[in-house]
Amino acid sequence: MSRFWTDKIASLDPYVPGEQPQDKQYIKLNTNESPYSPSPKALQAMAAEVSESLRLYPDPNAMTLKTALASQYQLNTNQVFVGNGSDEVLALAFMGYFSNGKPLAFADITYSFYKVYAALYGITPELIPLTEEFDIAAEDYQNLDVSGVVVTNPNAPTGKALPLADIEVILQSNPEVVVLVDEAYVDFGAQSAVTLVNQYPNLLVVQTLSKSRALAGIRVGYAFGHPDLIEGLERLKNSFNSYPIDRIALVGATVAVEDAAYLKNICDKTIKTREATVKALTNLGYELLPSATNFVFVTHPEKSAEEVYIRLKEQGILVRYFGNKPRIANYLRITIGTDEEMQALVAVLTAL
Numbered sequence: 001m002s003r004f005w006t007d008k009i010a011s012l013d014p015y016v017p018g019e020q021p022q023d024k025q026y027i028k029l030n031t032n033e034s035p036y037s038p039s040p041k042a043l044q045a046m047a048a049e050v051s052e053s054l055r056l057y058p059d060p061n062a063m064t065l066k067t068a069l070a071s072q073y074q075l076n077t078n079q080v081f082v083g084n085g086s087d088e089v090l091a092l093a094f095m096g097y098f099s100n101g102k103p104l105a106f107a108d109i110t111y112s113f114y115k116v117y118a119a120l121y122g123i124t125p126e127l128i129p130l131t132e133e134f135d136i137a138a139e140d141y142q143n144l145d146v147s148g149v150v151v152t153n154p155n156a157p158t159g160k161a162l163p164l165a166d167i168e169v170i171l172q173s174n175p176e177v178v179v180l181v182d183e184a185y186v187d188f189g190a191q192s193a194v195t196l197v198n199q200y201p202n203l204l205v206v207q208t209l210s211k212s213r214a215l216a217g218i219r220v221g222y223a224f225g226h227p228d229l230i231e232g233l234e235r236l237k238n239s240f241n242s243y244p245i246d247r248i249a250l251v252g253a254t255v256a257v258e259d260a261a262y263l264k265n266i267c268d269k270t271i272k273t274r275e276a277t278v279k280a281l282t283n284l285g286y287e288l289l290p291s292a293t294n295f296v297f298v299t300h301p302e303k304s305a306e307e308v309y310i311r312l313k314e315q316g317i318l319v320r321y322f323g324n325k326p327r328i329a330n331y332l333r334i335t336i337g338t339d340e341e342m343q344a345l346v347a348v349l350t351a352l
């Protein structure tokens with residue numbers, strides 16, 4: 001017998017996270033995690049927090065982290081929201097700002113979670129195709145009749161970035177709706193829209209500690225925006241009586257955000273390894289889109305992406321293959337690991 005809830009649940013098409021296989025040790029280049037340890041100062045702070053203090057609830061306002069983020073990005077704490085990974089921040093923003101009956105605009109090839117949230121909240125996606133060169137074209141986002149706009153900058157899985165001037169065009173031509181800029185990968189070479197927060201009350205910038213700060217394991221994401229937008233997210237969060245993050249994550253995240261030198265160190269190393277990887281793969285005949293992230297998006301004119309993916313996996317190297325998704329079926333997304341990991345990748349690809 002079909003009941004409304006079984007139909008509702010059957011209609012959900014949940015996100016399938018990247019493989020985290022347990023059968024053996026892989027070189028994991030499939031989920032854009034950092035190959036480097038988090039800030040040693042953050043690790044120390046978290047270890048110290050594992051103490052009797054854990055009998056106490058965490059600060060429901062995550063104020064130490066908001067203060068660290070506000071000071072790092074020259075904003076006030078009422079312009080900062082904190083959540084359990086940027087995925088939670090995105091979920092709250094979709095629920096609060098985009099479920100108003102009109103469609104939500106985002107790119108046809110982008111982070112696949114947006115479609116999942118849209119389905120969950122009954123939002124119709126208005127998919128805007130990337131250009132021939134896999135770019136988000138600002139002129140395709142002007143004066144839209146939508147509930148909101150999501151721009152992923154740099155985009156995933158393509159890795160390409162938009163200049164800030166293009167983000168401004170989108171903000172200016174859609175002043176009545178929230179424009180959410182998902183900057184999960186921004187530290188690896190794109191310009192952040194954080195600097196525009198004081199100018200555009202409809203801008204919400206979402207970032208994460210999962211990539212450039214090597215802290216995917218503690219699930220911390222955050223948003224910057226006008227105090228009214230941030231207040232809206234706080235109200236939603238408090239309606240679930242949910243804490244933004246736990247005590248261990250709070251101290252670790254705060255110290256990691258303060259450790260700007262370590263962030264720079266990780267980003268510099270990743271960018272250097274990315275450049276070497278681009279050279280090596282180009283020499284092997286692969287075609288790569290210019291990347292402003294900690295991954296590269298590659299195809300080969302003569303080789304099947306599926307076969308390369310399978311052969312790499314057999315050799316203990318995991319990369320992301322997109323199955324039969326239109327336009328990107330013959331592409332692979334490869335996370336930038338350490339120099340040694342990328343040399344192992346290149347050795348296997350050379351032998352294919």
Ligand code: PMP
Pocket residue numbers: 084085086087088111152156182184207208209210216219220221
């Ligand atoms: N946005 C984009 C574009 C991503 O690729 C990811 C990570 N897969 C996220 C957001 C979510 O990251 P997290 O929840 O770990 O902060």
